[in-house]
Amino acid sequence: MRLAVVGGGSTYTPELIDGFARLRDTLPVSELVLIDPATDRLEPVGGLARRIFAKQDHGGEIITTTDLDAGIAGADAVLLQLRVGGQAARQQDETWPLECGCVGQETTGAGGLAKALRTVPVVLNIAERVRRTNPDAWIIDFTNPVGIVTRALLKEGHKAVGLCNAAIHMQRTFASLLEVRPEEVHLDHYGLNHLTWELAVRLGGPDGPDVLPRLLEEHGDSIAKTVRLPRPLLDRLGVVPSSYLRYYYGHDEVVEEMGTRPSRAAEVAAMERELLEMYSDPALAEKPALLGKRGGAFYSEAAVALAASLLGTGTQAGAGTDSGRPGQGASPSVQVVNTFNDGTLPFLPDDAVIEVPAAVTGAGAVPLPAPAIGPLQAGLISHVTAYEDLALDAALRGGRDRVWTALMAHPLVGQHRDAEALTDRLIAHNREHLAWA
Template sequence: MKLAVVGGGSTYTPELIDGFARLRDTLPIEELVLVDPAADRLELVSGLARRIFAKQDHAGRITTTTDVDAGVADADAVLLQLRVGGQAARNQDETWPLECGCVGQETTGAGGLAKALRTVPVVLDIAERVRRTNPDAWIIDFTNPVGIVTRALLQAGHKAVGLCNVAIGFQRKFARLLEVEPGQVHLDHVGLNHLSWELGVRLGGPDGENVLPKLLAEHGDAIADDLHLPRKLVDRLGVVPSYYLRYFYAHDEVVRELGTKPSRAAEVAAMEKELLEMYGDPALDEKPELLAKRGGAFYSEAAVDLAASLLGDGGSPVQVVNTYNNGTLPFLADDAVIEVQARVGRDGATPLAVPALDPLYAGLIANVTAYEDLALEAALRGGRDRVFKALLAHPLIGQYDYAEGLTDRLIAHNREHLAWA
């Protein structure tokens, strides 16, 4: 089995490598190709990757290339984990929206739209190269904003599934609180990427006992603290929202906080510099503890599980993924991309049935899906007016003067990445 990781020079990659090494029986990789235009980073990351494989007695071969076509040739699956513009572009996404009194964040709001506009054309170009080189390869998208990027891939006819680590993070957290194995925890996970709720936590499988009320009663303070939301709100909802819902439920509070501290991008850039120095140490043969602060917890385990299911029979039959709605949420179009539990196999992902949603959740899902429709249109066709409409439609913006100011700033800060600007 051959896998390619586009964006393989990312400081995330050793997390992925560690998972590939530990879970080699689930996903038996013979060759892993790390693809990245940054040859200097590739050298550092691949050196550590080979040492991790060697320490854990993994027989797979790790190669590198800066050439996408060469890297994806004959690959059974291609993982996408890119960041167009790097941390510098992310830093802009997290700062200029604050000038208009709006959240600055890399996956939602105006910053999320900027990332989508930069990213979608690049991802589609890579996907076309994969299709020309190996039309049977699966594309696993971990590139944010995952929902919009996955929709772009599916709409263009690619064999693609979107992946996020939010659900597996909740699964592992709840398993620790319940003192059970993670595989025993099934989430009633419903929504969009970075806009989701855990409506139930079931033991043993989709039809198991719902222990969410017990979790909230016994561990509500810890859960609310992790979400940075008041315990009383979580209790009133009776569900566990993704921590990204804080941008919606406490928008103004978050804006005030972000205005008083360095951006997350600045923190990550400093962390990446330190990580790359560590990766260059020939004595280092495991992922460093600092990597846990970088983000992406359990990403490797989710990626292994998904790839194993798409390529064979080694993965879990039911996983949380991003895929076409196809009637699952009746208030959305079939070609909307949702994030829910799905049966995953060689033919792709089929969402499980979802009970009727409270309007509190359905309304926000519908609103953000409408924004994502407009965001994808702007990413594919360009134009100031399309950018403005997408921003105006976003529930975190929604006022024409905000949308006007944000449109001007978005274009000014991203002109080099926008072919039409």
């Protein structure tokens, strides 16, 4: 089996490599191609990847290349984990929105829109080249903003599924608190990418008993710390919001906090420099502990489980997965993914991309029937879905008016003076990445 990783020079990649090595029975990779135009990153990452495979006695070959077409040729699946503009663009995304009193964040708000505008055209170009080279290959999108990028891919008819590590991270967190194996925990995880709630935590499978009330009662403080929201808020909601909900539920407090400390982008950039230096050490043959602070926890497990299900290999161990089931057999693997709504949430259009548990086979992902979504969650999901629709239109067709309209629609902006000022800043900081600007 041949897999290709676009953005293979990312400092995330050793996490992915470690998962491929450990879970070789689930996903038997014979060739893994790391594709990246930045050779200063690709070579140290590729070298460490080879040493990880060797240390764990994995017989697969790791290939590094800057040639996209050569790298994706013959691939059974292509994983996308690229960052257009690099950490420098992220630093901007997290900085200029604060000048207008708005959250500066790389996947939501004005910064998230900037990232979508830079990213969607690049990803669609890559996907079209994958389709020309190998139309049967699956595209697994880990590139943020995952919901908007995956929607762009699916609307263009590509064989794509979006992936985020948020659900598998919460699954592992709850499993640890319950002292059970992760595969025993199924999440009623519903919403949009980076806008989700754990509505129930079920033991044993999708129909198992809901132990979320018990978790909140016995471990509420720990869970609140994990999602960075106040314990009283979780008790009042009776559900567990994603940590990204803090930008909505505590916007002004978060903006004030962001103005008093270095940006996450600055922290990550410093971390990446240190990681790349570590990766260059020929004695290093495992992912370093520092990588755990980079983000993307359990990304490798989620990626392996999803790829195995789509390609029909091995057994799964992903978020909410019934362990031991064949990837393409009579019983599909249940995993949390980003895919078309298709009536799952009745208050959204069918072509909205939602993040929900789905039955995954070689034919793709089919969302499981959803529980009733309360108006507090449904209202915000609908609001952000409308923004994502306008954001995708701006990414595909460009133009200042479309950018302004998308910002007006975002619940973290929504005021015309802020939208005007943010539009000017977004275009000024991203002009080199916007063909229409």
